[in-house]
Amino acid sequence: MSRARWAIAGAIALSVPAIAYAWNVSRNVSARDRATRACERIESARAARWTVLEEPARALFEGDVGLVRELFLTMGDTPCAGLRDALASPWAWNAGRTWDDPPMPSERLARIAAAAEGARARCPALMASALSAIPGQDAAAIDAAAASACETMMADFDAYAAAPREASEPTELWQWPERLESLAAALELTP
Secondary structure (H helix, E strand, C coil): CCHHHHHHHHHHHHHHHHHHHHHHHHHHHHHHHHHHHHHHHHHHHHHHHHHHHHHHHHHHHHHHHHHHHHHHHCCCHHHHHHHHHHCCCCCCCCCCCEECCCCCCHHHHHHHHHHHHHHHHHHHHHHHHHHCCCCCCCHHHHHHHHHHHHHHHHHHHHHHHCCCCCCCCCEEHHHHHHHHHHHHHHHHCCC
16 A cells, blocks of 8 residues: 555544544533523523412422422422533543433432322312302312312422432433423423
8 A cells, every 4th residue: 555545544544533522522512501501591490480389389288388399499400410510521521421310319209209199188179269269160160170280280290399219211411401401491481
């Protein structure tokens, strides 16, 4: 093989790892920026949203409102902190690397489950009382609407309050910004 061909082959052999590394750095920087913006959106949205939800939460959760408030206002903190650390260096090789939100301690899950059960018991009466203020409703329609609203509300509570319940399959590091952006978008919706 001529010297020119060896030079070309050598240049190609050296450029492939350099291109892969540049791609990795680009993905790290992009993921870190997206995660940072999503975490900022989560922090501002959850505080604003709690001001709207605080009074109904007090009525629904009574003595457990402090637990619910703390749960709501810290939502997203663990993934945001974990990703901030994982993506701190744009130079780290993160292709194929995974990270997952650690499971909640069992005693915390038990407290959340107890708070949810108490809220489930109180919800139909509270909702029926609120719906009965609307004129022209019969008792059966009010009860059906209250049951439906409570079922939806408690399903939503279960979906974010106790997640993650247990260890799950780790998620690729670069997929986390999309998850956080989805959480931010859900929190920014008008309650």
